[in-house]
Every structure is written in C-alpha cells, then in structure tokens.
Amino acid sequence: MAEQCVIGFDMGGTKMIAAVVDASSRIVGRARERTGAEDGAEAVYERVVAAIRGALEKARKPKIKAIGIAAPGPLDRRRGIIVETPNMGLRKFPIADRLRREFGVPVVLENDVNAGVYGEYKAGAARGYSNVVGIFIGTGIGGGIVLDGRLYIGATGNAGEIGHMIIQTDGALCGCGQHGCVEALASRTAIAKDVAALAGSGASQFVREEVGTDLKGIRSGVLAGAIAKGDRRVRGVVERAAHFVGIAMANCANLLGPEVIVLGGGLLEKIGPMFLKEAERSMREHAMESVLAGVKVVLASLGDDAVPIGVATLAREPRARA
Amino acid sequence: MAEQCVIGFDMGGTKMIAAVVDASSRIVGRARERTGAEDGAEAVYERVVAAIRGALEKARKPKIKAIGIAAPGPLDRRRGIIVETPNMGLRKFPIADRLRREFGVPVVLENDVNAGVYGEYKAGAARGYSNVVGIFIGTGIGGGIVLDGRLYIGATGNAGEIGHMIIQTDGALCGCGQHGCVEALASRTAIAKDVAALAGSGASQFVREEVGTDLKGIRSGVLAGAIAKGDRRVRGVVERAAHFVGIAMANCANLLGPEVIVLGGGLLEKIGPMFLKEAERSMREHAMESVLAGVKVVLASLGDDAVPIGVATLAREPRARA
Numbered sequence A, B: 001m002a003e004q005c006v007i008g009f010d011m012g013g014t015k016m017i018a019a020v021v022d023a024s025s026r027i028v029g030r031a032r033e034r035t036g037a038e039d040g041a042e043a044v045y046e047r048v049v050a051a052i053r054g055a056l057e058k059a060r061k062p063k064i065k066a067i068g069i070a071a072p073g074p075l076d077r078r079r080g081i082i083v084e085t086p087n088m089g090l091r092k093f094p095i096a097d098r099l100r101r102e103f104g105v106p107v108v109l110e111n112d113v114n115a116g117v118y119g120e121y122k123a124g125a126a127r128g129y130s131n132v133v134g135i136f137i138g139t140g141i142g143g144g145i146v147l148d149g150r151l152y153i154g155a156t157g158n159a160g161e162i163g164h165m166i167i168q169t170d171g172a173l174c175g176c177g178q179h180g181c182v183e184a185l186a187s188r189t190a191i192a193k194d195v196a197a198l199a200g201s202g203a204s205q206f207v208r209e210e211v212g213t214d215l216k217g218i219r220s221g222v223l224a225g226a227i228a229k230g231d232r233r234v235r236g237v238v239e240r241a242a243h244f245v246g247i248a249m250a251n252c253a254n255l256l257g258p259e260v261i262v263l264g265g266g267l268l269e270k271i272g273p274m275f276l277k278e279a280e281r282s283m284r285e286h287a288m289e290s291v292l293a294g295v296k297v298v299l300a301s302l303g304d305d306a307v308p309i310g311v312a313t314l315a316r317e318p319r320a321r322a
Helices: A039-058 A097-103 A113-122 A182-186 A188-200 A205-211 A220-228 A232-256 A266-286 A301-314 B041-058 B095-103 B111-125 B183-184 B188-201 B205-210 B220-228 B232-256 B266-286 B304-314
Strands: A005-011 A015-021 A027-034 A064-071 A081-085 A090-093 A105-113 A132-139 A141-147 A261-262 A296-299 B005-011 B015-021 B028-035 B064-071 B081-085 B089-094 B105-112 B131-137 B141-147 B260-264 B297-298
Touching: A005 A105, A005 A113, A005 A301, A005 B232, A015 A039, A015 A296, A027 A039, A027 A296, A027 A301, A039 B005, A064 A097, A064 A113, A064 A301, A064 B183, A081 A097, A081 B111, A090 A097, A097 A113, A105 A113, A105 A261, A113 A132, A113 A261, A113 A301, A113 B095, A132 A232, A141 A182, A141 A232, A141 B232, A182 A188, A182 A301, A182 B089, A188 A205, A188 A232, A188 A261, A205 A220, A205 B005, A220 A232, A220 A266, A220 B105, A232 A261, A261 A266, A266 A296, A296 B005, A301 B131, B005 B111, B005 B304, B015 B041, B028 B183, B028 B304, B041 B095, B041 B183, B064 B095, B064 B111, B064 B304, B081 B095, B089 B095, B095 B105, B105 B111, B105 B304, B111 B141, B111 B260, B111 B304, B131 B232, B131 B266, B131 B297, B141 B232, B183 B188, B183 B232, B188 B205, B188 B220, B188 B232, B188 B266, B205 B220, B220 B266, B232 B266, B260 B266, B266 B297
Parallel strands: A005 A064, A064 A105, A132 A261, A261 A296, B005 B064, B064 B105, B131 B260, B260 B297
Antiparallel strands: A005 A015, A015 A027, A081 A090, A132 A141, B005 B015, B015 B028, B081 B089, B131 B141
8 A cells, every 4th residue: 555655745835744645545654844935946845855755754655656735826737837926935836847857756736725625525524525615714715615526626727716705895805906805804814903903992901911903913822812711802803704704605505505614724723613603603694595404514624634635635636626 | 310309398487488409409399388377286287288299299299308397496306396486386396207207208307597507508608618607687696507517506406596696795685585695786676676766766767758667667678778778877777787797707707717607688688798798897807817817708699598408408418417
C-alpha cells in the first residue's frame, strides 16, 4: 500500500502544511513551514519542497503517486499555475511544473476551500453523502460544492463562490467591491466590525478590556470568550451573522437540493454548535418546505486536516472534478 | 424511425398541450385541450388522454416509446404522482400509472420549468452547451439547471428553485411567504404591482387607458406596448426588475459557473431583448470577474415548444436526470 500515498499540501498566507495521505485518507506524516512571502517566490518554493521532504521523512519515505496543492485563488488549474496570491508572494508561478520536475509525479492544483470541502466529503463530516455544500467562515467566507460525488467547479473552474452571493442588495460593503454579499454580512471580519464598535462604545466591556477596538484583535477566540462570559451584545452580533449565513444556506438548498451542508472554518471551530444552531434555524425559516426535508446541517470535523486530505484525494482521483 | 417517437405533454392551469416528438427533437404532431379543472380530476384526465390521441392522430399514429408529462410541482417523480396542483384539480393523482396502463409505455413526470430548460438545452437556445442555468419569468419565476449535460434535480428532486433565491433580506413580500425572493422583486406580478400604481396615480397614462389598475390586466403585452410608446416610468419599473434578475444571475454564475444562462417565459417573449440587455448588464456588474469570462446570456428560442420537447427528451433518456 505504500505506493498509494499522495502528498496533500495546504499553502496559506502565514504557514504551509505538507501531509502524506494514505489510501484510506489518513495522514501518516506531516510537516509545516512558515510561508515567509517577504523573502520572495523562490524562497517560498524552497520551503514548499522542504515541507514535502519533511513530511515524507516522517512517513518513512513512502513512494508517492501524486501531489495535490491547495492554494487560495485565482488559479490556472489546467496549466497548474498560481496566478496571484496576494499574501504569498507568488505571481504566475508554475508550481505544478516545478514540483513535477522535482518529485517526478503528477501535480494537481486546487482552490483551498474546494479542497477542504472535498476533504470533509471524503473523510470528515460529510462522508457518505454525494451532494454536499460546504461553507467555511473565517476572515472571509468560502464555499465548495460536491455533486454526485464529484467536486463541482463549473465550466469556468471557479464555481462554488458562496461567499459572494448577494443576499442583501445595496447592503454592507464587501471586500470584493459589491454590496450585501454574505461575506460582507457574516464573515469574522463583518462580525469584528460590529464588535469593535461595541467595544468602542463600551457596550461590550469584555472585548474592550481583552483586545480593545482593533479589528485584527477580535479573533474567533475572543468572540467565543465574550459569549462564554454571557456578553449578550456580542452574542447578538454573532447570531445576526448566523442568520445571514442561514439565508445563504437556504438559497443553496433551494438551488442545489444538497443532502448535507457542512459549516467549517476558523470561526466555527470556536463557536460551532451555537453558530450552527442559529444558522440552521434561519435556513429552515427561509428555504422552501419541499427542499428542506432531506437537508442536514453538520459541523466540519477535520479542522486543519480537511484541506491536505481533500487535495491529496483530488490528486489521487483524476475523475474527482466535474 | 417512427418507433422512436415520444409524447411530450405540458399540463397547464388553463390549457394542455400534447406533442409527438421525433428522435431529432422535432414536433411531428400536436393537439391541445383546455384543462377545465372545474370538471374534476377524471374529466381532466380524460382530456389528457384525448390530447395525446389527437397528437398521435396528427402524426399519423407512430408507435411511441414513452410519455413525458410536465406539470407544475410539487410532484412525486419516483412514483409518478402529481401531489398537488392548485389550478388543475389534481391531487395525489397517479398520472404515470394511469397513462402507463392506457398506452402501454413508460411514463416520466417532471416539473414544467425543468422540462422547459431541458428543452432549450436539447433543441433550443442552449444547444451545444453542457452547463446551463435557465430562468423563466412570467407570473412567477422558475428555474432549472443542467450540469454536465444532465438535468440537475438535487438529492430532493426539487433543486433549481431560482425564483425563491433571497437577494434582498427583508425586502418585498413573496407569494411563498418569504421576503426579498427574486420572484417578489422581478416577476411579472411584481412588475404589475408597481405599474398598477403608476396607472393609478396617472404617472402612466398609457396603462391607465389600456387596462386600468387591475393587476391581472397588466400582462406582458401591455408592458411591451407601454415601452414601445415611450412610457419611461413603465420602462423604469421593468428595468429595475431586470436589475434584480441580473443579481440572481450573478449569484448563479458565482455558484455554478455555467456556460450559458437562458432567459425565457412569457415576459421575455414580449420584451426579451430589452430585458436581457438590462439583466446581463446587472449580472456583469454583480458577479465575480473570474466567473464571468465564460458566461453567455441568451433568450430562449423554443417558446411554448420548450416544455413538450424537454419532457419528451427526458422520457426518452433514462439517464437524463442527475
């Protein structure tokens, strides 16, 4: 079975994780490196290679069959090029070609959120279903879709952009330039804006004392802490965000009739059950009766492993994308 | 080739159309009957049979392979039962069983909008593509999705409900009970509400004189007439509706990355080019750059034939639905 191992690689803006994934979707070796975008593309690439070699070492050097790389978009999947990664110093970088020459195996490139949703489908909370919508909430909101057991990327390769679904025409300004995207209404960034204002006005003493009014300080753990302390104003802001996520979930349910919707990402790792409950309540309020019967809502279960496991599986299965 | 003919049947609230469709998706015989729901289910059923026999007569009695019935939902596809049709007097009606016994061929039941979108995909404006979103605008707004060449109905069989996508949280009241569905903002009914008010206030003299302020009188032809006469207020209302449809199209493009979006239905048959232009402009303003490159927007081309052709083809191809 050793030769059935595949590398799953998660490129992030601050850290990168290489994992050796076996045929049962288990991680049998892993290594991480800082990204260090400030050192330039070649330095980042050298750390990618070092992380892969480190993970292989930990897994006792199995023969590998393929490499899967997950990165934030935009990507050119067909040619294996990272077109642009704002936080990573890679621009028009032919990562697939470089790694193919380095390791002598096929290399597949996929959007990181898609990879995470596919990981949850293959080995996590959505295992056993074939129609899955995944929504990952952190600084932004990302989405991915599995239809009939395959990752759905659409004709353009960019399908699944649930975060930029407009659910409030002329609503809050989004980072993408539009108004009323679910990301603008319900991401941790959107929540932090409101919570910073609560801290500023003194309405949330907890947040004011913990981190002040700096948006960047208002991380998921701070929100979880405030809610645990009984801060009803902060809780209200988070519930409102979950309400909006539920509307996006309802739209997805009406459009796609999935069997399961998986909620994950940094925010959900800290306040998952409470957020899920509100989001599901809102979804059931806003979706059509006829599509709701079959839809379950679950929390992602693989945490940081979802992306490397997902992209490793995509690299293993040439027909995994539709 | 005669034995390759299939019946495509379109059940509507006021009229029903039976068509004999050949293997090239051409209609080679057709007949229509009034629905006459007030006479009760058995009378309606008898007229269904009469229409089918009439169409077969016109096509010189070919041997048929299957029957496809398109009806407004909710349907129980698997058991071939029309669960409920508010305007048609059929309730829990086992139409597939009855027709199977009557004609001795398999019978397939499908939602009428799905059938229409599939017809445009197989023989109309979306022919040659494999990822299609169809939006049909009339009294309500219906949608259908073709992915990888197959009609996508989701795990629940009810996917494609584009009309009830919420794009304006807490917006206008929809017939479904929700607020801010695209149907509530952009259907002919939504347009008629605003135009009736224009007629009432005298802001649209044309509509006031033509049909007064009765919502039911403000049909697509009246809107077309007002616009042709240079009525800028009516035109503004219609453009606003198209703007909202464009937002729903943008959400669909972001989520599904289709190759083509087909706009059809009664409203579009009267003011298609003008409506499409506004809707496409709005879509391109609201969708993500990365998904837009590959998306075309076209007008449906089959008119009333889309539904019978689509459902006939679905009946012919057992694997046509995913």
